[in-house]
Amino acid sequence: MDQHPIPRQITTFEFKLIGFLTIKQFIYLVIFVALGLAIYGLTPIPVLNVMFGVLTASIGAAFAFIPINDRPMEVWIRNLIKRLTSPTQYGFQKQNKPISFLQDAVFSSDPHQITAHIDSQKKLGSYLGKNSPTFSVNKKQNINELLLNPLSNLTKKPTINNQSSTSSQVKHPFLTGTVKNHKFTPLGGILIYVKKSADTEPIRILKSNAHGVFLSYNPMPQGEYFFEVKDPKQTHLFDTMKFKVEDQNNQPLEIYSKELI
Incomplete structure (x- = not known):
């Protein structure tokens, strides 16, 4: 089985245009080596001028040739400065007004709609009153009387039943x-x-x-x-x-x- 190559950072890939150096590496070396030579020439102490000159040139070499996790030193230093200078605590301040259709979305400010369930109770009570079972009970009683006393009902004058069906009264809130x-x-x-x-x-x-x-x-x-x-x-x-x-x-x-x- 073939081994897959290790993934590498390819977004920052640069071509080597100056020998084995890229343009950025060449610039780092030129600048820091020049600074090292200037420090070496301007420092009057013999030992310190060599140390400071070599240290400055080494910093340029580190920026040019020593990446960490496929990232150059300049990226790490730039991210470090950005994190040190950025705020560590954020405060929320509401500036935008709430959306109009989200205000009072659940309930309406109309009192008639708020007390609509009271009207529905009244309508339900009136409906139940119209469909009361008392009329059907009276009709069954009249049929039973006809079956038990057929002759007496033939000679008996018809009477008008003036009894009205009693509707159940709805209890209203006080x-x-x-x-x-x-x-x-x-x-x-x-x-x-x-x-x-x-x-x-x-x-x-x-x-x-x-x-x-x-x-x-x-x-x-x-x-x-x-x-x-x-x-x-x-x-x-x-x-x-x-x-x-x-x-x-x-x-x-x-x-x-x-x-x-």
Whole structure:
């Protein structure tokens, strides 16, 4: 089996145009040898002039002939200087505004759409009331009476059944409301403590759903109540509200958070 050649760095390949030297190697040797000769001639001390001259010429030879991992010395030195001068810690600073279609993408700020599930409950209740099984039960009872007493029903005058089918009444919430932030986005999981006064214990605790809606079906005595709103995650802040509860026709509450920024 033939042996494959060892992969080498070919992107920095240069042709040898001056004997066995490339142009870059020749330039390194000329510059550093000239510097070594200049240092040798300008240094007055006999021993030091030879050492500094040979050291300078050796540096040029190292740059020209000693690669490390198929990379010349200049690449290593350039990368070292770049890493030493580049910052080691970066800080993120948000400058671009958020995309418009990503804002309030989940919920709409329209309160009619937020409370749409209440209307769907009403429609479902009315549909179930129209399709109540009481009419079919009354029809079966009349058929059984005809089979048991056929003669009496022949002489009996027909009577009009004025009994109307009773539709199942839908239970409407006594008190409703929504919880939103300053962008009109509904907030879920918010606790609403209903108190008779600011210092007393809560008489009722409500919680908003994923659509920011909270409901209470149990009626409350007429009067003024304090609504203390809290966020379990402590992300949003709310003011304590004072609301007058009536026996009926209570308007839906709208609670907005108090943002810090």
